[in-house]
Every structure is written in structure tokens, then in C-alpha cells.
Amino acid sequence: MLTFISVMKNSQEMNHLRWKSLFAVLLGLLMVGVIAGTVTALPQDTSSTFIEITPQIAEKVALTYVKWISKNIPQYGEWSDAQVSKIPQLYYSPDGSKVAYEFTVLKNDEVVGYIMISARKDLPPVLEFGKSKPPSMNIEKVKERYKVKRLLYLGALLYGADIGNGKAVHLRDMRLMSYPLKVTFNVNHKAAEASWQGILKKMNNDMFSKSDVGIQSSTPVVSDWGYIWGVPSWTSEDAGNADIPYPDNVGDLPDPWDDWDGCTPIAASMVLGYYISYPDKESIIDILHHTMNTNDDGVTVWWGYIDDGIDNFAEEYHRISGQTIPYDFDGSNDYYVSMDDVKRQIKTYGRPFVLSINGGPYGLTTGHSVAVVGFTEWKNLDDGATWMYLTIHNTWYNGDEGVDTILFGDWTVAVATYVTANS
Amino acid sequence: MKTTNVVVAILYGAFLFLSFLYFILAGSAIVDYLGIDKHLPSSLTPIVVAFISSIIFTALSSIPLVLTKRKGMRKAVFILFLVSFTFYSIIVWFFLGFK
Numbered sequence: 355m356l357t358f359i360s361v362m363k364n365s366q367e368m369n370h371l372r373w374k375s376l377f378a379v380l381l382g383l384l385m386v387g388v389i390a391g392t393v394t395a396l397p398q399d400t401s402s403t404f405i406e407i408t409p410q411i412a413e414k415v416a417l418t419y420v421k422w423i424s425k426n427i428p429q430y431g432e433w434s435d436a437q438v439s440k441i442p443q444l445y446y447s448p449d450g451s452k453v454a455y456e457f458t459v460l461k462n463d464e465v466v467g468y469i470m471i472s473a474r475k476d477l478p479p480v481l482e483f484g485k486s487k488p489p490s491m492n493i494e495k496v497k498e499r500y501k502v503k504r505l506l507y508l509g510a511l512l513y514g515a516d517i518g519n520g521k522a523v524h525l526r527d528m529r530l531m532s533y534p535l536k537v538t539f540n541v542n543h544k545a546a547e548a549s550w551q552g553i554l555k556k557m558n559n560d561m562f563s564k565s566d567v568g569i570q571s572s573t574p575v576v577s578d579w580g581y582i583w584g585v586p587s588w589t590s591e592d593a594g595n596a597d598i599p600y601p602d603n604v605g606d607l608p609d610p611w612d613d614w615d616g617c618t619p620i621a622a623s624m625v626l627g628y629y630i631s632y633p634d635k636e637s638i639i640d641i642l643h644h645t646m647n648t649n650d651d652g653v654t655v656w657w658g659y660i661d662d663g664i665d666n667f668a669e670e671y672h673r674i675s676g677q678t679i680p681y682d683f684d685g686s687n688d689y690y691v692s693m694d695d696v697k698r699q700i701k702t703y704g705r706p707f708v709l710s711i712n713g714g715p716y717g718l719t720t721g722h723s724v725a726v727v728g729f730t731e732w733k734n735l736d737d738g739a740t741w742m743y744l745t746i747h748n749t750w751y752n753g754d755e756g757v758d759t760i761l762f763g764d765w766t767v768a769v770a771t772y773v774t775a776n777s
Numbered sequence: 778m779k780t781t782n783v784v785v786a787i788l789y790g791a792f793l794f795l796s797f798l799y800f801i802l803a804g805s806a807i808v809d810y811l812g813i814d815k816h817l818p819s820s821l822t823p824i825v826v827a828f829i830s831s832i833i834f835t836a837l838s839s840i841p842l843v844l845t846k847r848k849g850m851r852k853a854v855f856i857l858f859l860v861s862f863t864f865y866s867i868i869v870w871f872f873l874g875f876k
Contacts, residue, residue: 529876618875647819653874656822658809689806710875712798723875767802 407550409442412455412471415479415553416442420459420469422573423483427730428581429745429757430485436461438469443490445470445507446516448533454481454507458488465491470507475550476543478741482510484758486751489513489525496523508537509713510764511722511748526750527614531720537713540763545739552736574732577740580701581728585628587747587756590615590639601674604640605633611643616652618710618723619643620749622664622685622771625706625725629775630679633671645670653720657769660708660723661685664773681775691770693742693762696729699772708771709746724748726770729762789838793861796834797868804830804865823873827865834861 407415416438424433442455452473459467468488470481493515496502500517505525507513514522514533522533592615596608603609619642626638633641646663648654654663664685672678688695691709699705712721728745742762750756804826808814813829814822835858842850 527876532872614876616876649874651876653876655874656826656869657805658814658822658826659819661809662815687806687809689802689809720872721875767798769802 406452407455407471407473407475409444409455411554411557412442412473413438413440413457414557416455416457416469416471418573419471419480419483420457423469426576427743427745427759428579428728429754430467430483430759432461432466433459436466442471443488443505444473445505445513447537448506448508448535453477453537456488456490458491459483472546472550475547477539478541478546478739478761479549479553480741480743480761481507481764482758482760484748486748486755486758492525492528495528496525506533508533509539509766510711510760511724511746511758512711512713512765526748527617529614529720534713538766540765541741541761542739542763545734545737545741548737549734549739552734574734574739574741576730577733578697578701578731579729580697581745582628582700582704582706585706585725585727585747586624586635587754588620588624588627588635588752589750589756590620590636591752592636592640600640600644604674605637609640609643611648611650612652614652615639615643616646616648616654617749618654618660618708619646619648619663621708621723621725621747622646622660622773624747624749625708625773626664626667626683628706629681629683632679633675637671638667641667641670641674654723657687657689657710657771660710660769660771661687664708664771681777684774684776685771686774688770688772691768693731695770696726696742696744696762699770700726700729705773705775707773709744709768710771711765711768713766722749724758724760730759789857789860792838793834793864797865800830800834800861801826801865801868801873803833804828807833823869824866827862827869830865831858831861834865 420433420436420438423430437460439458439460442457444452445454445456447453454473455471457469457471458465459469465487467483467485469483472479472481490505493502496515500523503516503518505513506516506522513525514531515525516522520532522531524531592606593608594611594613596603596610598607599610609615619639622642623635623638627635642663645666646654646659654660664683668679668682699707706725706727708723709726710721710723724746726744726746730743732741732743743759744762745757745759747756748758807829808826813825817825835854838857839854842853
């Protein structure tokens with residue numbers, strides 16, 4: 355009996371020990387998961403990270419960088435002598451913290467673009483800029499249908515008007531989306547803080563001063579760049595919801611799906627359009643919509659459909675038209691895109707590519723695809739911080755309005771689809 | 778149900794929720810690189826992606842169970858797979874994508 359009790363006791367102790375071990379390992383696993391997801395977003399120095407960047411500071415930074423961009427970034431020469439709006443539009447993170455100030459870039463009182471300045475010291479001063487109208491200019495359209503609580507910035511090109519209940523309306527394509535609970539940005543936060551420290555150190559503390567000599571000396575130098583001229587910048591303009599089946603709709607005719615053909619077929623069409631002069635824009639988009647299995651709402655569900663859709667383009671075009679194009683396109687996905695990969699594609703090979711970005715892992719949000727046509731690498735000589743900015747065609751507008759420049763890493767995950775044109 | 782079981786379930790649930798995008802990305806990369814999707818009807822691809830992603834999740838999250846040599850491990854692993862597969866399928870079908 356004593357032996358039995360002893361065995362039972364030992365068994366209970368063993369069980370207890372096993373539970374303890376299980377808890378320990380599980381907690382460890384959970385912590386690894388959380389750290390893996392958020393380590394890049396976590397500030398190293400909490401006390402200085404959340405010191406607020408005031409609108410006045412942001413305005414000076416915006417103006418300084420607009421002048422610097424006009425001299426240093428291809429395609430932005432017209433921003434010389436441009437001004438920025440006095441009152442910025444504030445964007446929030448889903449957790450309620452301020453994340454970005456949007457300034458309208460004005461030249462002779464006309465809107466020539468926008469620039470997003472970080473409202474947080476753990477993000478680089480410039481988040482993105484472009485020649486299109488500021489995203490917030492569409493807020494009135496949203497207000498016609500919804501009560502807007504605040505504006506959200508979820509990462510590069512992912513901005514929305516918060517309408518409550520976890521829903522937001524994207525400020526570019528007006529789609530309704532569920533926004534994530536938390537957003538992480540895959541940038542070097544320590545380097546960002548160093549950049550801000552440099553700016554604040556050199557900045558004239560007198561906010562009423564017109565002088566920005568100090569802050570100008572904190573701007574970076576362009577240490578490397580690459581740009582592919584001749585990549586079209588366009589969007590889809592044919593109507594949708596028509597009773598015309600594919601492939602009869604291919605071209606300018608209305609499509610059987612929604613008005614919006616989808617960002618991914620449009621982004622890929624610009625990459626293919628760089629190589630081929632026919633078929634026309636709408637035909638390329640419609641065929642890619644089919645080969646990429648893009649759904650009627652314009653959503654391309656999975657990364658694997660993107661490269662496969664590009665692979666099958668030439669064959670599908672031949673199937674429906676009987677004609678051939680001089681290239682056989684080969685798409686390949688890179689699930690871990692790096693700055694070196696971007697340089698290789700743009701500068702070494704001269705190949706534009708598709709970049710599909712998602713913002714925010716702790717919630718559900720639909721991402722966006724763009725065509726990458728160039729990059730500039732900004733190096734801050736004071737602290738050695740290096741940032742890469744991608745020049746992209748955003749798929750929402752035609753021509754210059756469709757050109758934006760986004761910070762590399764201003765997303766949670768990104769997958770690149772490289773395209774090789776074999777003749 | 779024991780409190781400890783509830784706590785373990787919550788911990789696993791939190792891990793599943795926090796890490797889903799990374800596991801789906803890894804699953805997608807495997808399916809894409811191996812060209813598995815090219816041999817299947819396109820409508821089946823999301824299911825295959827969810828399946829591979831949940832295999833990876835189950836393999837990783839089973840490590841604590843293996844290390845602690847818990848009783849009923851097979852059942853626990855099966856439940857982990859089932860829950861992750863269901864969750865990833867919902868994500869891949871209804872929420873993933875680019876517009």
C-alpha cells in the first residue's frame with residue numbers, strides 16, 4: 355500500500371512537473387512568436403521614442419525635404435520652390451497613437467503632390483511622398499456615406515478613414531476594409547531615432563524663425579540610385595459589371611467583373627507594358643485578370659497566382675487572339691525581398707517588378723500591389739543611417755499622378771514578383 | 778475542463794493568431810517554389826496553402842508537447858492541426874489578397 359501511495363505521489367509530482375515544463379515551453383514559444391513579429395517595431399528607448407513630433411517640427415521637416423527631394427530624386431524636379439500646407443492632416447495607428455503628418459505640396463497655389471512625415475521618432479522622418487493628390491483629399495467622398503472618426507496609416511499606401519467597428523474606407527480606391535489591431539513597420543528603429551535626434555539637435559528651436567539652415571544640414575545624401583525610364587504609369591478605365599463574358603470583353607469593352615480590375619493585374623500590366631507595344635493597356639489588364647485568377651471584386655487572392663499569371667500571359671494572348679508577342683514572360687516570386695534584391699533588379703538587370711505589400715499582422719487587411727520602377731538610397735552622413743525609397747507606379751492613376759515614392763520596409767510583409775522577358 | 782487546459786488553449790490560440798501571416802507566407806513560399814499549385818485546379822490552391830501552413834504550425838507548436846512527453850499527445854497534435862487549418866483556410870479564402 356505504501357509503495358502504491360508512493361508511486362501515485364511520484365506520478366502526481368511527475369505530472370505536475372510536466373505541466374510546469376509545458377507552461378514554460380509554451381510561454382517561451384509564445385514569446386518567441388511575439389518577439390519575431392514585433393521586435394522591429396519595439397522601440398529600444400521608450401523614453402525618447404514617444405516624444406511627440408509637433409506639427410510645427412513636422413512642417414519644417416516637410417519643407418526641408420520637399421526642397422531636398424526636388425534636387426535629388428528623379429522625376430521630382432518640379433517640386434523646386436514648392437511649399438507645404440500649413441496645417442497637416444494627422445494619421446493615427448489603430449492603437450490610437452499618432453503615426454504620420456500628411457502635408458500637401460503646393461506650387462503657385464496648385465497641388466503638385468504630398469509628403470508624409472513621421473509623427474514618431476522610431477520611424478524615419480519621411481515615410482512616403484508622391485505626385486498624386488494627398489490621400490486625405492478623398493475624405494469628403496467618405497463622409498458622404500460614413501461618419502469618419504479619424505484617419506489611419508497602416509503602412510505604405512495603406513491609409514484609411516476609420517468609420518468605427520474595426521472598419522475603414524481606403525482613401526484611394528474607396529474600398530471597405532477591416533483594419534488590423536496593431537501595425538508593425540519593418541524598418542531600423544534605432545537608425546530612425548538617430549535621424550530624428552540629428553534633426554532636432556540641429557533644428558532652430560524658435561518655431562517662429564524662418565531659418566531652416568540647421569535642419570537642412572541634417573538631410574541625407576543619395577548614396578545610390580537606379581531608375582528605369584519608359585515604364586508606363588496607368589490604371590484601368592474600362593467599365594465593369596457588364597453581361598459580356600471573358601474573353602469577349604478583352605480590350606476597351608466593359609468587363610463582366612467589377613469596375614476595378616484589381617491592383618495586381620494593373621501593376622503587372624505596367625511591367626509587361628514596358629516590354630511590349632501590343633496588345634493595348636486594357637487588353638493586357640483583362641488577360642492578366644483572367645490568368646491571375648483575380649476575383650470579381652478585383653482581389654488577387656494569393657501570391658502564387660501573380661507569377662503564374664505572368665507566366666501564362668503570352669500563351670493566353672495567343673489562345674484568344676491567334677497572335678503572338680515577341681516575348682515569353684517568366685515571373686518568379688521572392689518571399690523575402692531585400693534592398694540588395696531591389697538594386698539587382700532595377701540597377702543591374704533593368705527590370706521593373708511587381709511588389710505586393712501587406713500592413714499589420716494582428717488583424718485582417720487586404721494588401722496592395724504596385725509596379726516598382728526605381729529606387730534611391732539615402733544615407734545620413736551624421737549617423738550613418740541608410741534608407742531606401744522605392745519609386746512605384748501606384749495603379750490608381752494615370753501618368754505623373756500614379757507615381758509615388760515609398761519607404762522600403764514600411765509594411766509588415768512584402769513579396770516581390772520579378773519578371774524576365776525572354777525573346 | 779481543468780484551468781490548466783484552458784490556459785494552455787489560450788496560449789496556443791494567442792500564438793496562432795499572432796503568427797498567422799508569417800505561417801501563411803511560409804506555406805505559400807513552399808507551395809509556390811515546389812510548384813505544387815501548378816498540378817492542381819486553381820480553386821484548390823488556397824486549401825493547399827492553408828494545409829501546408831497548418832502543417833508547419835503544427836510541427837512547430839508540437840515541440841512543447843514532445844519535450845514534456847504529455848499524455849494524449851496525438852490527440853493534441855490533431856486538434857492543433859485542425860484548428861490551425863480551419864483558421865488559415867478562413868484567412869486565405871476571405872481575407873488574404875491584394876486589391
